[in-house]
Amino acid sequence: MKLLNQSLKYLSISILAIVTVWSVVFYISMLNEIKSSIDEGLENYKRIIIEKAQTDSTILTKRGFDESFFTLQKIDKARALSAKDQYVDTIIYMQDADDKAPEPEPVRMLITSFEVKGQYYELKVANSMVEEDDLIDELFWDVVWLYIILIASITLINNVVLKKLWKPFYDFLRQLKTYRLGSTEKLPATATKTKEFKDLEYAVNTLLQHSISAFEQQKEFIGNASHELQTPLAMVINKLELLLEKEDLKEAHALKIAEIFQIVERSVRLNKSLLLLSKIDNKQFFDNQPIHLNPIVNQTLGDLEEISSYKKLKTTVSETDELEVHLDPTLAQIIVSNLLKNAILHNYGNGTVEVHISKDTLTVRNTGKDQTLDQGKVFSRFHKTDATTSGSGLGLAIVKAIADLYGFPVRYAFDKGVHSFSIRFSTM
Amino acid sequence: MKILVIEDEPQLQNSITESLEKENFLVETAADYHTATEKVFVYDYDCILLDIMLPNGSGFDILKELKKEGKSGNIIIISAKDSLDDKLKGLELGADDYLTKPFHLAELNARVKAVLRRKNLNGKNSIEFGNTVLDLSERKFSVNGKDTPLNRKEFDTLNYFLLNKKRLVTKTALAEHVWGDNTDQVDSLDFVYSQIKNLRKKLQRSEADIEIASVYGVGYKLVEK
Numbered sequence: 001m002k003l004l005n006q007s008l009k010y011l012s013i014s015i016l017a018i019v020t021v022w023s024v025v026f027y028i029s030m031l032n033e034i035k036s037s038i039d040e041g042l043e044n045y046k047r048i049i050i051e052k053a054q055t056d057s058t059i060l061t062k063r064g065f066d067e068s069f070f071t072l073q074k075i076d077k078a079r080a081l082s083a084k085d086q087y088v089d090t091i092i093y094m095q096d097a098d099d100k101a102p103e104p105e106p107v108r109m110l111i112t113s114f115e116v117k118g119q120y121y122e123l124k125v126a127n128s129m130v131e132e133d134d135l136i137d138e139l140f141w142d143v144v145w146l147y148i149i150l151i152a153s154i155t156l157i158n159n160v161v162l163k164k165l166w167k168p169f170y171d172f173l174r175q176l177k178t179y180r181l182g183s184t185e186k187l188p189a190t191a192t193k194t195k196e197f198k199d200l201e202y203a204v205n206t207l208l209q210h211s212i213s214a215f216e217q218q219k220e221f222i223g224n225a226s227h228e229l230q231t232p233l234a235m236v237i238n239k240l241e242l243l244l245e246k247e248d249l250k251e252a253h254a255l256k257i258a259e260i261f262q263i264v265e266r267s268v269r270l271n272k273s274l275l276l277l278s279k280i281d282n283k284q285f286f287d288n289q290p291i292h293l294n295p296i297v298n299q300t301l302g303d304l305e306e307i308s309s310y311k312k313l314k315t316t317v318s319e320t321d322e323l324e325v326h327l328d329p330t331l332a333q334i335i336v337s338n339l340l341k342n343a344i345l346h347n348y349g350n351g352t353v354e355v356h357i358s359k360d361t362l363t364v365r366n367t368g369k370d371q372t373l374d375q376g377k378v379f380s381r382f383h384k385t386d387a388t389t390s391g392s393g394l395g396l397a398i399v400k401a402i403a404d405l406y407g408f409p410v411r412y413a414f415d416k417g418v419h420s421f422s423i424r425f426s427t428m
Numbered sequence: 429m430k431i432l433v434i435e436d437e438p439q440l441q442n443s444i445t446e447s448l449e450k451e452n453f454l455v456e457t458a459a460d461y462h463t464a465t466e467k468v469f470v471y472d473y474d475c476i477l478l479d480i481m482l483p484n485g486s487g488f489d490i491l492k493e494l495k496k497e498g499k500s501g502n503i504i505i506i507s508a509k510d511s512l513d514d515k516l517k518g519l520e521l522g523a524d525d526y527l528t529k530p531f532h533l534a535e536l537n538a539r540v541k542a543v544l545r546r547k548n549l550n551g552k553n554s555i556e557f558g559n560t561v562l563d564l565s566e567r568k569f570s571v572n573g574k575d576t577p578l579n580r581k582e583f584d585t586l587n588y589f590l591l592n593k594k595r596l597v598t599k600t601a602l603a604e605h606v607w608g609d610n611t612d613q614v615d616s617l618d619f620v621y622s623q624i625k626n627l628r629k630k631l632q633r634s635e636a637d638i639e640i641a642s643v644y645g646v647g648y649k650l651v652e653k
Contacts, residue, residue, distance in 0.1 A: 234530030238443035
């Protein structure tokens with residue numbers, strides 16, 4: 001849920017509560033206000049009636065509420081003296097202009113008593129009140145409208161203001177999403193004076209700088225380590241070669257030395273691959289020039305012919321177009337030969353290798369293990385499908401590293417026993 | 429033939445010296461920049477193996493000095509640095525070849541001999557062994573004067589063996605030399621065996637008195653019968 005909507009959710013709930021409480025309070029206080037205003041009127045009315053009663057005795061005989069809202073009734077002295085003025089809410093039957101029959105109407109009534117010429121009377125003065133039902137109804141819809149208008153305006157304001165306020169944040173987020181360690185040169189930055197965002201930028205960039213330096217150190221370390229290993233490996237290899245040439249070597253010893261020699265050679269291969277990877281990662285190849293891949297593919301297949309014919313593989317190349325790409329020539333050669341070597345190596349006897357070259361894609365399909373490879377791991381370093389092969393497990397990782405360097409998408413697919421690797425030589 | 433090995437790593441220096449002495453070269457050594465400059469300017473060598481990273485100085489400086497004196501040529505750089513820039517810089521400064529560590533002794537032999545042959549080319553550009561002759565300029569192989577056709581890779585293989593007569597040629601060294609970098613990660617070098625088998629058949633059929641002997645499963649050796 002977006003921040004904007006979340007804040008709206010909380011705002012609308014709390015505003016609903018506030019408006020509800022407010023409307024109840026408002027209703028009560030308004031009712032009180034109305035009553036006290038009516039009461040004042042009734043009080044005034046009472047005074048006029050009592051004054052009139054002193055002079056006009058006809059009033060004293062008024063028994064029912066008809067054209068004027070008061071009644072008089074004789075009462076005895078004791079009751080009159082003990083009675084106090086009281087205001088009550090009651091109902092009397094009245095007929096409005098639009099009513100067919102008298103209807104009960106809520107009224108405010110003042111009951112009081114007074115004395116005229118030694119005679120005590122009880123006076124009831126009434127005034128029609130607002131109907132509470134109508135008031136509540138009216139007020140309810142007012143409140144609903146108020147709520148709707150409030151929420152609508154808050155949504156609008158939120159949308160405009162929050163979007164504007166959070167813009168630096170979203171800008172920053174977008175930069176972070178596209179940030180790639182080691183390939184994005186500029187650190188993400190925000191153009192804002194907002195303290196929180198500045199703090200965020202500072203914290204993220206500090207973290208990134210740590211990562212960058214760790215990343216650089218790691219790259220440098222791999223490069224240096226494999227570089228430093230070259231000389232000792234050279235010493236071992238050469239000494240073993242000389243040892244194997246010794247005339248007086250016993251056969252059994254010689255075979256052991258031969259085994260060691262092969263292990264050392266494997267380390268040499270591994271080290272060379274690591275060195276190559278670290279060079280690719282460090283962007284030490286960048287002599288980009290237009291290159292035609294078709295002749296490279298055919299040339300490499302020719303170079304590998306003995307290996308593929310030893311495994312009795314059937315290799316076919318189909319070219320629908322000339323594939324021209326802007327690339328470092330060494331890397332172009334490595335991509336092609338690693339893909340082809342992979343297809344030949346992980347094949348079985350009498351299998352097939354199909355190479356397809358189109359305007360922008362190189363696809364290598366080969367028969368092999370009847371099982372799909374793990375999409376996530378097939379290009380990762382040192383990932384081997386089975387432990388028996390003495391391959392370095394870096395061939396495809398190198399292909400991926402080169403492709404990543406140029407932003408070319410690499411795809412792996414498996415269908416009916418055929419593994420397919422393809423590179424599209426164009427950035428999206 | 430006098431060869432100077434400029435290499436600061438004593439173990440490596442020993443191996444190189446031992447290997448080159450087996451080929452009957454006269455080998456001298458230098459382990460640091462000063463000894464190296466002293467020797468190269470005082471004596472003449474048919475070939476110099478030069479390490480780039482030396483104590484007290486860089487091999488490139490030695491190359492520069494030699495170029496100034498007009499004494500460059502016959503220099504093979506042996507370096508742990510496998511960068512194109514270094515290679516180009518070395519070759520520009522007059523080095524003949526660039527060999528990256530680790531290397532096979534057979535490969536070093538082949539490179540040294542190639543440099544020497546270029547220098548001492550006196551019309552004859554062929555290698556003889558037993559009753560066979562490998563003509564490098566015509567790319568022809570003959571046994572007892574009779575032409576024996578070889579394909580490109582068989583020719584290169586035999587050439588490599590002839591540059592390393594009676595020496596161990598490991599399968600890897602051979603594969604890298606003949607098939608190039610593509611064999612880098614090939615886990616099985618069995619294909620080399622099938623190639624050798626073909627070559628052996630051709631040698632046998634043409635009644636050559638040389639043969640390719642197996643060495644403990646790691647490589648081969650070209651010997652006279």
